[in-house]
Amino acid sequence: MRRTLAALAVLAVPSVAAADPAVPEIAHISLAWERPRPEQRHLVLAATFGALDHATTGTLPAFGYDRGTTLAVGLGARLTFPWPACRCLHHGIDASFTWSDGRALGATGESAWRRGIVDLGYAVRVELPCMRRGDRRVWVAGTAGASAMYADAGLGDVATGDAQALNDRVRASIHDDHWAVGYHLGASMEFTFAKALVGVGLDLRDLYGIDTDQARTFLVGINLRAGVDIGL
Numbered sequence: 132m133r134r135t136l137a138a139l140a141v142l143a144v145p146s147v148a149a150a151d152p153a154v155p156e157i158a159h160i161s162l163a164w165e166r167p168r169p170e171q172r173h174l175v176l177a178a179t180f181g182a183l184d185h186a187t188t189g190t191l192p193a194f195g196y197d198r199g200t201t202l203a204v205g206l207g208a209r210l211t212f213p214w215p216a217c218r219c220l221h222h223g224i225d226a227s228f229t230w231s232d233g234r235a236l237g238a239t240g241e242s243a244w245r246r247g248i249v250d251l252g253y254a255v256r257v258e259l260p261c262m263r264r265g266d267r268r269v270w271v272a273g274t275a276g277a278s279a280m281y282a283d284a285g286l287g288d289v290a291t292g293d294a295q296a297l298n299d300r301v302r303a304s305i306h307d308d309h310w311a312v313g314y315h316l317g318a319s320m321e322f323t324f325a326k327a328l329v330g331v332g333l334d335l336r337d338l339y340g341i342d343t344d345q346a347r348t349f350l351v352g353i354n355l356r357a358g359v360d361i362g363l
Contacts, residue, residue: 170221171213173361174361175321175360176358177208177357178204178356178357178358179354180203181203184198184200185350186349188347190307194288194296195234195244195288196243201232203229205354208227209225209254209256221256221257222253224252224254225276225317226249227250228247229246229248230245230246230247231248234288240290241287241291242288243284246280248278251276252277253276266324268322270323271319271320272321275315277312277314278314278336281309282310282311284304284306307345309341311339313336316335316336328357329357330356333351333352336348337349
């Protein structure tokens with residue numbers, strides 16, 4: 132009986148082997164891990180064009196001296212560095228110059244104020260990665276810092292040759308020139324396409340006159356931005 136069982140077992144081995152062929156070896160593909168490129172420093176150079184609304188104390192309450200809205204142009208530069216803990220966050224310095232000269236930049240009439248404004252501050256810039264498409268990147272930025280202004284008083288926001296209250300306007304143009312310093316807060320949203328940049332900005336300035344009757348000037352500006360964003 133034992134010999135019969137042993138013979139049956141020997142005969143069953145080939146059939147089991149045929150029924151259960153050897154499993155082929157699985158090929159393993161090793162993928163090289165590519166480290167993400169480190170984020171670059173960014174230098175943004177932009178020209179601005181927009182409107183500047185002001186309220187000024189201690190001056191002639193008419194003809195655009197006390198309050199009014201004028202056109203404004205400017206140039207700005209911002210150098211930012213990547214924040215080590217967040218690739219989307221950059222921070223650095225921001226500097227800009229803004230010029231305004233009446234309602235039409237002095238082209239069509241007199242102006243109450245010709246203003247030159249310099250801003251210097253700390254900037255934080257954040258990319259919105261969910262809006263990245265190809266070489267398009269979307270950024271929002273905020274700036275806080277100091278601002279200095281020289282205000283050159285003119286003959287008012289009137290047409291050239293307007294003689295209304297001319298003596299008062301001449302007196303203001305002689306005595307109301309002044310310097311002012313204070314703080315600046317800014318915000319912008321920018322779209323970059325490779326190195327090209329377009330966007331919109333908002334500025335708020337609160338300035339205090341130096342040795343002048345024009346004790347305070349409050350400025351709100353909105354502008355369009357166009358320039359370049361250069362990775363360094």
